[in-house]
Amino acid sequence: MDVTQIFGTNVFNDEVMRKRLPKDTYQLLKKTIDKEIPLPPEVADVVASAMKDWAIERGATHYTHWFQPLTGSTAEKHDSFISQTTQGGIIMEFSGKQLIKGEPDASSFPSGGLRATFEARGYTAWDCTSPAFLKEDGLGGVTLCIPTAFCSYTGMALDKKTPMLRSMAAVSKQALRVLRALGNKTTNKVTPTVGAEQEYFLVDKKFFAQRLDLIVAGRTLFGASAPKGQEMEDHYFGQIKDRIAEFMKDLDKELWKLGVASKTKHNEVAPSQFEMAPLFTSANIAADQNQLVMETLQKVAIRHNLVCLLHEKPYAGLSGSGKHTNWSLCTDDGMNLLDPGTTPHENAQFLLFLSALITAVDRHAHLLRRSAANSGNDHRLGANEAPPAIISVFMGQELTDILEAISKGKKATSKGLTSIEIGVDTLPPLPLDNSDRNRTSPFAFTGNKFEFRMVASSASISGPCVVLNTIVAEALDEIATRLEKAKDINKETTLVIRDAVQEHGRIIFNGNSYSEEWIKEAEKRGLPNIRSTAEALKTFAEKKAVDLFRKYKVLSKEELHSRREIYLEQYAKQICIEAKAALDMARSLYIPAVLTFVKELAESIEKLETIKGSSVVQRDLLTKVSTLLETSYKNVEQLDTELTKTYEIEDSDKRAAACRDTVVATMNDLRQNIDSLEKIVSRKLWPVPTYADLLFNL
Ligand code: ADP
Numbered sequence: 001m002d003v004t005q006i007f008g009t010n011v012f013n014d015e016v017m018r019k020r021l022p023k024d025t026y027q028l029l030k031k032t033i034d035k036e037i038p039l040p041p042e043v044a045d046v047v048a049s050a051m052k053d054w055a056i057e058r059g060a061t062h063y064t065h066w067f068q069p070l071t072g073s074t075a076e077k078h079d080s081f082i083s084q085t086t087q088g089g090i091i092m093e094f095s096g097k098q099l100i101k102g103e104p105d106a107s108s109f110p111s112g113g114l115r116a117t118f119e120a121r122g123y124t125a126w127d128c129t130s131p132a133f134l135k136e137d138g139l140g141g142v143t144l145c146i147p148t149a150f151c152s153y154t155g156m157a158l159d160k161k162t163p164m165l166r167s168m169a170a171v172s173k174q175a176l177r178v179l180r181a182l183g184n185k186t187t188n189k190v191t192p193t194v195g196a197e198q199e200y201f202l203v204d205k206k207f208f209a210q211r212l213d214l215i216v217a218g219r220t221l222f223g224a225s226a227p228k229g230q231e232m233e234d235h236y237f238g239q240i241k242d243r244i245a246e247f248m249k250d251l252d253k254e255l256w257k258l259g260v261a262s263k264t265k266h267n268e269v270a271p272s273q274f275e276m277a278p279l280f281t282s283a284n285i286a287a288d289q290n291q292l293v294m295e296t297l298q299k300v301a302i303r304h305n306l307v308c309l310l311h312e313k314p315y316a317g318l319s320g321s322g323k324h325t326n327w328s329l330c331t332d333d334g335m336n337l338l339d340p341g342t343t344p345h346e347n348a349q350f351l352l353f354l355s356a357l358i359t360a361v362d363r364h365a366h367l368l369r370r371s372a373a374n375s376g377n378d379h380r381l382g383a384n385e386a387p388p389a390i391i392s393v394f395m396g397q398e399l400t401d402i403l404e405a406i407s408k409g410k411k412a413t414s415k416g417l418t419s420i421e422i423g424v425d426t427l428p429p430l431p432l433d434n435s436d437r438n439r440t441s442p443f444a445f446t447g448n449k450f451e452f453r454m455v456a457s458s459a460s461i462s463g464p465c466v467v468l469n470t471i472v473a474e475a476l477d478e479i480a481t482r483l484e485k486a487k488d489i490n491k492e493t494t495l496v497i498r499d500a501v502q503e504h505g506r507i508i509f510n511g512n513s514y515s516e517e518w519i520k521e522a523e524k525r526g527l528p529n530i531r532s533t534a535e536a537l538k539t540f541a542e543k544k545a546v547d548l549f550r551k552y553k554v555l556s557k558e559e560l561h562s563r564r565e566i567y568l569e570q571y572a573k574q575i576c577i578e579a580k581a582a583l584d585m586a587r588s589l590y591i592p593a594v595l596t597f598v599k600e601l602a603e604s605i606e607k608l609e610t611i612k613g614s615s616v617v618q619r620d621l622l623t624k625v626s627t628l629l630e631t632s633y634k635n636v637e638q639l640d641t642e643l644t645k646t647y648e649i650e651d652s653d654k655r656a657a658a659c660r661d662t663v664v665a666t667m668n669d670l671r672q673n674i675d676s677l678e679k680i681v682s683r684k685l686w687p688v689p690t691y692a693d694l695l696f697n698l
């Protein structure tokens, strides 16, 4: 496989545009992409026509505006290129208007009250900074996909991309101001760069098909632990089995065709868990690409008789999946603003941007936490598995020492260097990747980028990126204002760093974030510890958040409100689906199986007693099983009642809280009892594949 031949073949990328567009059109389009000026309509027609020809040559018959509604997945409505001629024949047509704007009847997408039912239309608008691509359905069908933003007719954001683009503009503007204040005259644009490491599980399709919980909820709602879990630590980075290697090879190929620079693949901690990581790119493209990664994982898995589970916690007692989201800021002239650099000037710039991050994360930790909240992550965050529900920043000791010294007004000292004067001295070389030394931190500096490790494996990365971009924009705004007024830029830089560390240094923690001591220490420091989605989603309504998103024109109060309503509803719906699946499985599979076992025991006892044999074991088992069966049955009845009650609660906050406090709690009780039964009841009677079947049959 010649990767250079395959890479990007399904993408209408820069190279294709340069080849296929007239020179002036290409240049105008580039200007639109780079400087974000609106595309003149005549230019759009030329681009659309070239795009159509290119797509048709590759077998495309349809096009779609590909968008990301608030469901967290992607949406597409396919239209063929055909258009009627006056003579009654057909031609393949695609106009600039069709490229730039679509009007899907989008009344069935969640709007959280933003779109009145009488105005069901929404519109999609081309994000020309993310390239169009071809999607193949595996049976020869090809569709041209145009990445778009999705808004209501009044211009309200109904999707994940709109705020992403707005937040990227906000952080670019403020970062530029800081750079200008530092004397930079060459940079014209700053882009947040993102690389999302995707964790996932694979399971054999034949076992998956027998588990209603996996089918409808994406996670096992029942299942006693297998004799072996991840205790041998033999899966992480272990040798990749042939069947999986075949799958990964196919996955890489599909992703490369789509222009996703799939780079790393390996076995993860839990049995049957894996990870893929692409090379980083600008945040909006990274978000689009991650959606494609999730979709392609699932599509390719099926071809290999596997099913890919993207859920945050498919199996109890084993590590769950996350999506480490690496984030930095990059200038259009190639500077990584979180790279310490080697000259005093670069060092000062780096420390300023670092200060902005510290300030932003401390001030809005609860927003970051919220951006990682979903029903799946409730099983991970704070459950003694990477990472805790408390946001802290890992800086590494070297950097922490330097920051502390500056904050105390002393000349910064560090190993191998006695003092640092901002703008004059150079920083000692910092270890490039600290991440290996601390895997427990939810937000870690890893040498030239930050790694946000809380992000949910099944969710879009847009939410976390929007929060990061916006909170950093605010911190940079303040820094820029100070620097712009400063007479002595180096002195002011020192003061900015000092203030950031003094006011927000409490967010820095380099120790073990899983430890009990940290939870106590974090509480002393006043850091929020938000344990559930229901709680996290409240932050949308806080004045501080509303003001922040409004100020930087990322989301209005109404848009925030709609998101909060949608996510609360999604959470409650997800829990209700789980509860209904649990009830179904308990009533139609587990309880009947246990009843058969009870019957066998009872018959055996009866028979033994007629011949005066000993039935001690049978009687003991019968008592144990009967007790568990009775409590399971009670749990089922209780769960049913609670489920009905939650449906009756109208207030979305209260409904979410009720789901968490009653439905989830009872589901857990029911699970415990059924799992105990699984350990006693005859394997041949057990109605579903066990954990051992699911985890060790790849
Ligand atoms: P690990 O975190 O496992 O040590 P790497 O350091 O190689 O792995 O990077 C993980 C991810 O971070 C990759 O997707 C990579 O492209 C991304 N990354 C690297 N540099 C940057 C950057 N400047 N901005 C955003 N993401 C980055």
Ligand code: MG
Pocket: 197, 324, 435, 451
């Ligand atoms: Mg990583």
